[in-house]
Amino acid sequence: MKKFTIGISLLLCLISCFEGGGEKQKEEENKQTITLTTLYLVRQSGNCIKTNTTLSSNNQFCSRRPLGICNVNQLILTQSELNVILNDTRTIQARTTDCQESVLQSGVLSLKATTVASSDSFKSQYSFRVAETCELEGFQTSAGTRFATFTEIQWLESARGKIAKAAKSISANTFLPQANRDRANSCLNLEFKDWEKDLAQGNNENKILVEIVHP
Known part of the structure; x- marks a missing residue:
């Protein structure tokens, strides 16, 4: 026991x-x-002010990019980032054949990874600082326009964003043959959601701005 x-x-x-x-x-x-x-x-907090030190005036640009990306890396395209863009592009090409012309127009296929020399040049040309908001620093949008959110910026700079913007440009260009415009519209309708089409158009029309210059 x-x-x-x-x-x-x-x-x-x-x-x-x-x-x-x-x-x-x-x-x-x-x-x-x-x-x-x-x-x-x-x-994820704050907004980003980018200054082009080679300009004597109108050299400050503000965007909704937050503290975590308010540095020279926002100007640099790495090889791994480029690979993602190209893979996404190939997926769209394979899935929606009517997007071929929009892909070419987007310039995605001609993108190159940033070289060391270019990176060094960016570092000497630009400086960055975080602000609470662009508006508090005197950056104001005009009536009918607004800043793109950081999430929207990421999409606009992606393969989908670039291709959608190109398709919107082609479909709106009345100087192009109707067949080209029809293919671009087909690309938009088959591949992209309504919010993507609206964002691409808003950016093309300068109503949704990635960044604005200080007045």
């Missing part, structure tokens, strides 16, 4: 230790989650 009691006591002690360890681990995981969430929110 004594051995049994000792055994039960040891078992309860082990269970208690495991429970305590589990609670401690859970607490550490919660702290880590809070820390990562806070870092993410901080990186």
